[in-house]
Amino acid sequence: MSSAEEAKKLLEKYGFTQEEAEEYLIYAALPTEYPAPRFRNRLVIETEQSPVESAYFWIIDHLRYDWGYNDYTKITDVFAASEHSAFFGVSEQRLATQQEKVAGYLRGISEMVKSLFQIIRELRIIDERLAYYNDTYENRPNKLSSEITLKGIWIDQVEGGVKNAASVYGLAQSVGFAILPDLFFRIRVMEPEEIDMAVEPLEFNEKVKEVLKRKLRQFYEWKKRTYSELKTRRNFIIKYLRQHYETIKLYMGWIKPYLRNIRRLQLDQKKLLSEQMIAAFEGSMVEIEVLCQKKEPNRKFWPTILLHFKFRTTPSMKYVGEGYQRGPMHTGKFDLTMRGYVWDKKHTENYIKMREEEDIQLLSMINESIRESLEALGAEFKQYLIEGGVSFEPPPKPKPRPKPTVFEPFKALYEGAKEFVDLGVPEMKKKEGPVDKVQMKDEIDRAAKALKIEIYNTYKNYKKMHGMLTW
Numbered sequence: 335m336s337s338a339e340e341a342k343k344l345l346e347k348y349g350f351t352q353e354e355a356e357e358y359l360i361y362a363a364l365p366t367e368y369p370a371p372r373f374r375n376r377l378v379i380e381t382e383q384s385p386v387e388s389a390y391f392w393i394i395d396h397l398r399y400d401w402g403y404n405d406y407t408k409i410t411d412v413f414a415a416s417e418h419s420a421f422f423g424v425s426e427q428r429l430a431t432q433q434e435k436v437a438g439y440l441r442g443i444s445e446m447v448k449s450l451f452q453i454i455r456e457l458r459i460i461d462e463r464l465a466y467y468n469d470t471y472e473n474r475p476n477k478l479s480s481e482i483t484l485k486g487i488w489i490d491q492v493e494g495g496v497k498n499a500a501s502v503y504g505l506a507q508s509v510g511f512a513i514l515p516d517l518f519f520r521i522r523v524m525e526p527e528e529i530d531m532a533v534e535p536l537e538f539n540e541k542v543k544e545v546l547k548r549k550l551r552q553f554y555e556w557k558k559r560t561y562s563e564l565k566t567r568r569n570f571i572i573k574y575l576r577q578h579y580e581t582i583k584l585y586m587g588w589i590k591p592y593l594r595n596i597r598r599l600q601l602d603q604k605k606l607l608s609e610q611m612i613a614a615f616e617g618s619m620v621e622i623e624v625l626c627q628k629k630e631p632n633r634k635f636w637p638t639i640l641l642h643f644k645f646r647t648t649p650s651m652k653y654v655g656e657g658y659q660r661g662p663m664h665t666g667k668f669d670l671t672m673r674g675y676v677w678d679k680k681h682t683e684n685y686i687k688m689r690e691e692e693d694i695q696l697l698s699m700i701n702e703s704i705r706e707s708l709e710a711l712g713a714e715f716k717q718y719l720i721e722g723g724v725s726f727e728p729p730p731k732p733k734p735r736p737k738p739t740v741f742e743p744f745k746a747l748y749e750g751a752k753e754f755v756d757l758g759v760p761e762m763k764k765k766e767g768p769v770d771k772v773q774m775k776d777e778i779d780r781a782a783k784a785l786k787i788e789i790y791n792t793y794k795n796y797k798k799m800h801g802m803l804t805w
Contacts (some may be wrong), residue, residue, distance in 0.1 A: 368640065369685075371673035373786050375793040379800075380667040380714040386645045389668050392620065392796065393641060400795075401788045403626040403639065407686060410623035432592050439589045446578050447587075453575050454715055460568050463487075467561045471524075481522050488553050502549055513538065518553075524624040524663050526554045561686045576722035617666075620645040627682065635778050638677045672793065676778050 379389070397403040419451050469480035493501035502518050505511040529550045533543050591749035621642040627636045675681075797804045 338623055368642075368673060369675070371640070371675055372782055373674035373789050375672045375789055377670045377672075377793055377796065378667070379802075380646075382665050385665055386620075386647055386668045387795075389670070390643055392799070393670065393792065394624070394626075396625050396792055396795065397639065397788075401628070401792070402788075403628045403637075405627040405629045407625040407627075408622070409686065410621060413618060413620040435592075436589055436592045439585050439592070443582055443585050446582055446583045450575070450578055450715070453571060454577065454718070457568065457571055457575070457718060458714065460564055460571070464561075464564055464568065467557070467564070470557075471561070478522070484557060485519055485553060492556060505545065505688055510539070511542060511545065514542060514545060514549075517542070518549055521546070521550060523550070523554065526558070529554065538720055570713055572718055572722045575718055576724055579724065581721055618645075618647050620647065624683070625686070626782070627677070633777060634774070635676050635678050635781050636682075637781045637788065638675040638682070639785070639789060640673040640675065642673070643669040644671075672789050674782075674789045676785065 365772070385643050396404070398406075466480040466484050468474070469477045474480075489495060489502050493502060493504075496503045496507075498504050499507075500516050506515050517536070517538070521529075523532050529547055536543060536546075586694060620643070622641075622645075624641045624643075626639045629636050639749065644654055645666065645668055677685075794804055
């Protein structure tokens with residue numbers, strides 16, 4: 335099969351332009367990762383005299399100042415260095431510094447998430463105790479059982495139970511005080527001032543009533559003060575819980591830039607395995623992808639140039655400034671491919687989202703693990719945060735489903751037939767009217783015409799400015 339026939343098959347199978355099909359046949363064994371461009375120019379230069387950084391910034395500045403491209407998005411910025419090069423050692427030192435920062439923040443986040451479980455457990459214990467107090471002070475139906483529970487807690491934890499001979503249970507073992515526990519648990523007052531009025535009418539000897547007054551007075555004073563103390567402690571712990579939660583969010587905000595830096599400082603493994611990269615040589619490979627657009631407020635479609643730089647260089651480490659910080663100067667092969675498109679906002683967002691998918695996955699891994707840990711604390715955790723002043727957006731309410739009618743089967747059949755007829759109809763044709771379609775086509779054609787001139791002249795002007803052969 336001839337090259338022309340192969341190119342024709344690629345045009346039909348993948349929707350390539352003629353130039354894209356030729357590039358596929360010459361330079362690649364698989365289809366390119368990029369959408370088929372309207373126009374494309376490729377420039378390959380190899381020099382040992384000038385650094386390749388100057389070529390990159392010349393192209394960027396030429397598009398900005400001479401052709402009016404005012405919006406730039408860096409999509410890809412990766413590199414690789416041979417293992418025995420000086421550039422490799424410097425980059426790995428910087429990578430290790432970033433990794434240590436991330437490891438420190440992750441340890442801090444882990445410790446704070448672990449302490450959240452202890453804080454929630456303490457709040458649950460406090461809420462359980464406060465429920466008994468609230469029942470007694472608010473005269474709820476189970477106020478008697480709550481009062482008995484609090485008196486039992488006071489005897490066991492404050493007085494020491496049976497082990498203390500002076501406690502309610504300890505005195506009950508003495509002659510004449512066997513009735514003391516029954517009286518202690520039966521008598522209930524709202525305020526300590528009412529104790530004398532409740533005890534005096536009892537028909538028991540004065541010694542028993544004297545000890546009963548003393549025990550009741552001690553209990554109700556303890557109850558009053560511990561109730562106030564528990565409420566204060568609960569408010570403090572809730573604020574402390576919110577502080578923990580906000581600190582975790584703050585650390586997550588700090589850790590994301592370091593994760594992006596680590597992502598960019600890590601060597602590209604695909605390039606390390608390339609035949610262009612030899613471990614014993616002083617070499618490096620850099621790949622940069624920049625999306626340039628000329629955005630105008632009255633236009634829906636914009637001229638878009640996708641710059642794809644590939645550098646295969648020999649970095650030489652130079653001392654920069656008065657200090658002892660070394661930085662690389664890259665000289666070698668410079669490979670630039672300029673692809674031209676006419677895109678609107680939706681096309682641009684979809685392409686950027688596709689290229690940034692790996693970074694999103696990197697950051698979502700940590701976010702997901704933290705989210706799962708916080709969800710394990712239960713619904714009470716969120717409720718405590720709301721009490722502490724943290725606001726959460728309410729989940730969207732599900733739309734009510736319409737009630738089925740007798741015409742539902744016929745409606746579904748009609749919609750299925752309509753969907754079948756609409757297959758393959760472009761979205762623009764279905765939504766735009768005849769006048770809008772003509773205006774849109776004219777706008778796309780004007781943008782494409784300008785784009786062709788700008789890409790070619792950028793390619794030609796670079797060659798002229800650098801003393802290369804042009805025509």
